[in-house]
Amino acid sequence: MRYFVQFSYFGKAYHGWQNQPNAITVQEVLEKAFSTLLREKVEVVGAGRTDAGVHAREMYCHFNVDGIPDVDDLVYRLNAFLPDDIAVQGIYPVAHDAHARFDATERTYEYWIVKEKDPFLFDHAHFVKHALDLEAMNQAAQILLDYTDFECFSKSNTDVKTFNCDVRQAVWAIQGEKLVFTISADRFLRNMVRAVVGTLLDVGMGKMPVQDIHKVIASKDRGEAGVSVPAKGLYLTKVSYPKEIFDEQKG
Incomplete structure (x- = not known):
């Protein structure tokens, strides 16, 4: 199944959204949190890039897993696991071909x-x-x-x-x-x-x-x-x- 994630972050500590080989990014931190809690490798695709130091009050990404038994519980555990400068507001099931980046209209x-x-x-x-x-x-x-x-x-x-x-x-x-x-x-x-x-x-x-x-x-x-x-x-x-x-x- 495909899920959209709504989240926010304060960007001071990060070198932007997108994964980089030698720098900490928001994408890397989110993927680690999802992979740890779901006990499988999870890759997320963001709605776009933000540069180093830029913040997001509303951001989305999507990922694929077989299924999530209790979405609300996962949101709770993610927010307990993630650092204080990243927060997840919700996780939503979407159509299998929905895309966080390409389907964004504005x-x-x-x-x-x-x-x-x-x-x-x-x-x-x-x-x-x-x-x-x-x-x-x-x-x-x-x-x-x-x-x-x-x-x-x-x-x-x-x-x-x-x-x-x-x-x-x-x-x-x-x-x-x-x-x-x-x-x-x-x-x-x-x-x-x-x-x-x-x-x-x-x-x-x-x-x-x-x-x-x-x-x-x-x-x-x-x-x-x-x-x-x-x-x-x-x-x-x-x-x-x-x-x-x-x-x-x-x-």
């Missing part, structure tokens, strides 16, 4: 910024001391919705077949002591959100006019965009799937 990220030094948010948000023009940043963010080719925001030497992404939401908002950027799309390129945020911050600090976003995107040149902001402020917050993928237990 992903949403948030990037957190604080304007004052806060020791309680040091590992959770990026500190920016400069004054920011929020209106200009939102005007620039809306320009993203007019384009599909985002090669200028992609990590160099990546092996993707296309740089096209359908960006459906891109907005800045003040949430308490934080300034939060929310962006949703069908897919994202490696390092894309952090590069987008760095570019929009250049607009907010007056280093780049709003309309220059058009030129940056048209250039398809990573060197024309802003610097990548630190990973610690980035959160994957939602992964969406067609309703029919999930068993009725998911609701």
